[in-house]
Amino acid sequence: MVEVRDVVKQYGSLKALDRVSFDVRDGEKVVIIGPSGSGKSTLLRSLNRLEQIDGGRIIVDGIDLYDPRTDINKLREEVGMVFQSFNLFPHKTVLENITLAQLVVRKRTKREAADKAMTLLRKVGLADKADAYPGKLSGGQQQRVAIARSLAMDPKLMLFDEPTSALDPEMIGEVLDVMKSLAREGMTMVVVTHEMGFAREVADRVIFMDYGKIVEEGTPEHFFTSPTHDRTRLFLSQIL
Numbered sequence: 001m002v003e004v005r006d007v008v009k010q011y012g013s014l015k016a017l018d019r020v021s022f023d024v025r026d027g028e029k030v031v032i033i034g035p036s037g038s039g040k041s042t043l044l045r046s047l048n049r050l051e052q053i054d055g056g057r058i059i060v061d062g063i064d065l066y067d068p069r070t071d072i073n074k075l076r077e078e079v080g081m082v083f084q085s086f087n088l089f090p091h092k093t094v095l096e097n098i099t100l101a102q103l104v105v106r107k108r109t110k111r112e113a114a115d116k117a118m119t120l121l122r123k124v125g126l127a128d129k130a131d132a133y134p135g136k137l138s139g140g141q142q143q144r145v146a147i148a149r150s151l152a153m154d155p156k157l158m159l160f161d162e163p164t165s166a167l168d169p170e171m172i173g174e175v176l177d178v179m180k181s182l183a184r185e186g187m188t189m190v191v192v193t194h195e196m197g198f199a200r201e202v203a204d205r206v207i208f209m210d211y212g213k214i215v216e217e218g219t220p221e222h223f224f225t226s227p228t229h230d231r232t233r234l235f236l237s238q239i240l
């Protein structure tokens with residue numbers, strides 16, 4: 001589903017990504033962890049071509065992202081992304097937030113888009129909030145709406161960049177539960193998170209990044225019980 005090869009991204013003299021390579025297979029869940037500034041967000045944004053890269057290549061579902069001939073809008077329709085900040089449209093209701101792109105991009109009828117939105121709202125436990133405005137919802141509820149909005153486009157790949165980092169502790173679980181059920185349904189997912197319980201439970205593979213490089217990559221079992229690198233051990237000792 002995803003093939004990342006020798007990707008380099010520079011901000012001036014800073015190498016935010018330094019020859020990063022990895023693959024994600026169809027249906028696989030990959031969790032990326034690492035200290036602040038290690039390049040996690042830059043990497044995730046590159047997978048959706050929200051960044052220009054300075055070297056290497058990225059193929060998503062057979063589409064070469066950095067080939068100038070690639071229709072980037074087509075690609076973005078296949079890849080959903082959920083950020084730390086929920087980015088809902090404040091002056092649109094929850095239902096409108098979830099139907100808008102379906103109407104404009106997918107050209108669905110109002111009826112189809114609303115049906116799909118309601119199905120997804122039920123799935124994230126918010127069917128009763130369809131007519132509410134985002135400002136009336138808790139952070140956890142807003143993030144669940146943001147996930148539903150992404151799913152409405154029927155993405156083949158979902159990217160999550162610290163989706164629970166901006167939430168009060170009591171709301172983290174409800175968002176992780178939605179992500180876990182998505183994982184169980186077989187969605188291909190790349191998740192940047194500091195939630196180590198989630199990584200242990202859901203990840204097929206954990207990638208640890210530092211200074212723009214992949215330092216260590218392995219199963220959660222390997223990662224949490226017998227990491228190879230000192231840098232990984234130090235990081236784990238600081239957060240666990």
Ligand code: ADP
Nearest residue numbers: 011014016034035036037038039040041042043
């Ligand atoms: P992470 O998500 O792991 O915290 P980022 O990918 O956000 O790390 O950042 C990686 C490095 O690139 C950091 O040193 C950060 O300061 C730098 N960086 C990120 N975005 C920009 C930007 N737009 N301009 C300059 N430097 C940036």
Ligand code: MG
Nearest residue numbers: 040041042161
């Ligand atoms: Mg980040």
